[in-house]
Amino acid sequence: MAASRPSTLLRNLNAKIAAIPMILTALVVFTGGTIWTVAYSFTKSGLLPRWNFVGLDQYERLWGSRRWMVSIENLFIYGACMLVFSFVIGFILAALMDQKIRFENTFRTIILYPFALSFIVTGLVWQWLLNPDLGIASVIRAMGWESFDFDPLYNAQIAIYGVLIAGLWQGTGLIMVLMLAGLRGIDQDIWKASRVDGIPAWKTYIFIIIPMMRPIFITTLVIVASGIVKVYDLIVAQTGGGPGIATEMPAKYVYDYMFGGQNLGQGFAASTMMLLAVLIVVIPWAMLEFGGKKRG
Amino acid sequence: MANPATLNTAAASIDAVGGMLDGPQGPKPRKRFTRNNIIIYGTLIVVALYYLLPLYVMVVTSLKGMPEIRMGNIFAPPVEITFEPWVKAWSEACTGLNCDGLSRGFWNSVQITVPSVVLSIAIASVNGYALANWRFKGADLFFAILIFGAFIPYQVMLYPLVIILRELGLYGSLTGLVIVHSIFGMPILTLLFRNYFTSLPEELFKAARVDGAGFWQIYFQIMLPMSLPIFVVAMILQVTGIWNDFLFGVIYTKPDLYPMTVQLNNIVNSVQGVKEYNVNMAATLLTGLVPLIIYFVSGKLFVRGIAAGAVKG
Numbered sequence: 166m167a168a169s170r171p172s173t174l175l176r177n178l179n180a181k182i183a184a185i186p187m188i189l190t191a192l193v194v195f196t197g198g199t200i201w202t203v204a205y206s207f208t209k210s211g212l213l214p215r216w217n218f219v220g221l222d223q224y225e226r227l228w229g230s231r232r233w234m235v236s237i238e239n240l241f242i243y244g245a246c247m248l249v250f251s252f253v254i255g256f257i258l259a260a261l262m263d264q265k266i267r268f269e270n271t272f273r274t275i276i277l278y279p280f281a282l283s284f285i286v287t288g289l290v291w292q293w294l295l296n297p298d299l300g301i302a303s304v305i306r307a308m309g310w311e312s313f314d315f316d317p318l319y320n321a322q323i324a325i326y327g328v329l330i331a332g333l334w335q336g337t338g339l340i341m342v343l344m345l346a347g348l349r350g351i352d353q354d355i356w357k358a359s360r361v362d363g364i365p366a367w368k369t370y371i372f373i374i375i376p377m378m379r380p381i382f383i384t385t386l387v388i389v390a391s392g393i394v395k396v397y398d399l400i401v402a403q404t405g406g407g408p409g410i411a412t413e414m415p416a417k418y419v420y421d422y423m424f425g426g427q428n429l430g431q432g433f434a435a436s437t438m439m440l441l442a443v444l445i446v447v448i449p450w451a452m453l454e455f456g457g458k459k460r461g
Numbered sequence: 462m463a464n465p466a467t468l469n470t471a472a473a474s475i476d477a478v479g480g481m482l483d484g485p486q487g488p489k490p491r492k493r494f495t496r497n498n499i500i501i502y503g504t505l506i507v508v509a510l511y512y513l514l515p516l517y518v519m520v521v522t523s524l525k526g527m528p529e530i531r532m533g534n535i536f537a538p539p540v541e542i543t544f545e546p547w548v549k550a551w552s553e554a555c556t557g558l559n560c561d562g563l564s565r566g567f568w569n570s571v572q573i574t575v576p577s578v579v580l581s582i583a584i585a586s587v588n589g590y591a592l593a594n595w596r597f598k599g600a601d602l603f604f605a606i607l608i609f610g611a612f613i614p615y616q617v618m619l620y621p622l623v624i625i626l627r628e629l630g631l632y633g634s635l636t637g638l639v640i641v642h643s644i645f646g647m648p649i650l651t652l653l654f655r656n657y658f659t660s661l662p663e664e665l666f667k668a669a670r671v672d673g674a675g676f677w678q679i680y681f682q683i684m685l686p687m688s689l690p691i692f693v694v695a696m697i698l699q700v701t702g703i704w705n706d707f708l709f710g711v712i713y714t715k716p717d718l719y720p721m722t723v724q725l726n727n728i729v730n731s732v733q734g735v736k737e738y739n740v741n742m743a744a745t746l747l748t749g750l751v752p753l754i755i756y757f758v759s760g761k762l763f764v765r766g767i768a769a770g771a772v773k774g
Contacts, residue, residue: 179676180595183587184603187651190644191603195610198621205620214620258508261501274760275509278516281756281763283705285722286749289729290515293522293738294535304534334515339767346768391612398707402726419616424712429620436616447612 199440206433214429223434233435236413239325243414244393246329247336251389252382254333255340260370262341263348273345277338284335288402291331292318318404321411328403328412332396340385347381348374387450391443415439523547523743530738546737550744555734556727563744565717566724570704570751572635573720577642578699582692585647589654590680594666604651611648619712626713638713642703650695653766657691658684690762697759698766701752721748 209219227233258276262269279287294300297316305313317327351374359369375382397416404412415435423432518535523546525539552562559565592600622641623632631637661684669679710720719727725748729741756763 177595177597180591180597180600183591183595183676184597184600186584186643187588187607187647188603190647191606191610193625194618194622194644195606195613198618199613201621202617214624258505261505264497264501266501266505270760272505272509273764274757276512277764278753278756279512280767281701281752282749283707283722283752285705285707285726286745289725289741289745290519292729293742294515294518296535296738299530299738300535304536307534334512338512342764342768387612391614395614395616398722401707402730405730416614416616419619420708420712423620432616433620436614436619439614440617443612443614447609451609 202433203437203440206430206437208430208433210429210433212427212429219430223430224438227431227434227438232410232413233415233418235410236415236418239412240394240396240415242325243329243332243396244390246326247332247393248386248389250329250333251337251340252385255337256344256375258337258341259344259348262345273338273342276341279335280338282335284396284398285402287331287335288328288399288404291327291334292403295327295330319408321408324404324408324411328399331403332399335399336389336392340389343381343385344378347378350381351377383450383453387447390446394439394443519742519746519749523550523739523746525739527737527739546739546743547747549737550728550740550747554728554740554744555731556724557731557733563721563724563728563747566719566721567747569635569714569718569724570721573638573642573710573714574700574703576635577639577646577703578696580639581643581646581650581699582695584643585650585695586654586685586688586692587680588647588651589656590658590684591676592651592655593658594679595676604655607648607651615645615708623712632713633715633718635714635718638709638718641709641713642706645709646699646702650699653691653695653698654688657688661687693759694762694766697755697763701755701763704751 205214205216206223207218207220208215209217209222262272266272295302295316295318297303297319302313302315315323317323317325317330355373355377356369359373364373395416396414397420400406400412400414400417406413406417416439419432419436419439421432422428422435426432521538522530522535524542524544526541526543526545529540550562551564551567553560554562591597592604622644626632626637626640629637631640665683665687666679669683674682704720705722706720707722707726710723714720725744728744
């Protein structure tokens, strides 16, 4: 028996060899790395990681820090506005594109192209466009509206909305494309039926089509939301976190403490909080999505 | 995967129906300028103009001289076209460390992107193939962790990777960065390839097995030739993704190896000297050029790539 069948470990050996990079990545980097960072967030690591347990000290310092609180507040403002606007605009654009229009490819190409650009490029272009002395604001003033004053790069009160404008420009195309794919997946008979019943188009969208597109809405939401938590390059390029600390974000806090401030413990604690935030979004979704089914 | 495909076929079937209806027996042609059409096209044109505006401003600004920029409005086309800002951005602009322009960053990015794309696609395609056709015990668990890992913020894995690379002696080198890109590209690419290979008819695989072909033989002689489109999609996804990366570049390399995005940011946001907006915009355009060209050339395949990343299999 044993001689006729090779041992279980050797069976399908080539596939296992092929999967080694995946197994290493999944276990060492993703699982191991995450656990390591969470564990070291309870230490007093400074320039180098050291295992001197201090309990929740780093977290107390984190939540007592004004910069972190501003970062969290910014993340909420940016995140909430980004989600609402990009979904509303993205869906409306997708609905317009779905009206069997001509030049659909051209419109889609134009609206999606910023998504191909990096956040660095996006941030730098909008830094220039929003330049208070030479940018859009000066053009509007020159056109006669002398008192026009919109300088999100200098005014700390509205700085985060300057970043939001750039983020929306870059990211709405993606949502439009995903929504359009969802709309194309809707059975055309539904439209015929609602037309026969004399239901106006906007009502059909709100009460029939959108509920039917729930899965794609949720998937898009999870992707966009987990991207928002990570937002970093855009801030670095457009504002550098300023003016002052007005546009700081959690991801930047982590980077600055880990690689600039030589205060690893703070960086680990902050990144653990980011992990927690993502888990709160992703776990319910994963349970909804894969909980019932056996195959992931 | 299913969705972009239906997106294309839906458009194609509309075209086909339109073709059949050609000729006098077709329905009465609709009026072009209905109120609805004006609203639809009007909105889309305004939105499209808004989206094009930054690109236009970048181009226009990069072709003006500094005096003209200081005088006038950013939307005005250049009175006197000059290519000097482009030359300066490419070969003279200063980052605070050195003054040899973006060209250094460009070549660094090429050296980072090419091996990263090849390595990550090689790993992920073989991996996806193993997951689709040679499933072994525990494979699904690792795959689940991998996909879950795609959502974990990079920030919790940054420092452990620094330690791993340092132990391997690769911290601060291009090789190290290539490995990092391969690791973080793995979830999405593996998903892409696994779904694609699963969608191929199983009979093909079984027939090859009966004929005695092994793991690698089936991969190279049957799967690979059949899946060129998905390889192209993966390439588009990776080239733009890696070219646009900033965070990994700044962490895992050192200043003379910085990729183009990092160098661009250092040039534009450098605090020294007078701000030269035309040079900055030329540099920004230069950095955005590679993904833009890929985007405009690849068209629908790009859409397929991002939709494949977004829609789970």
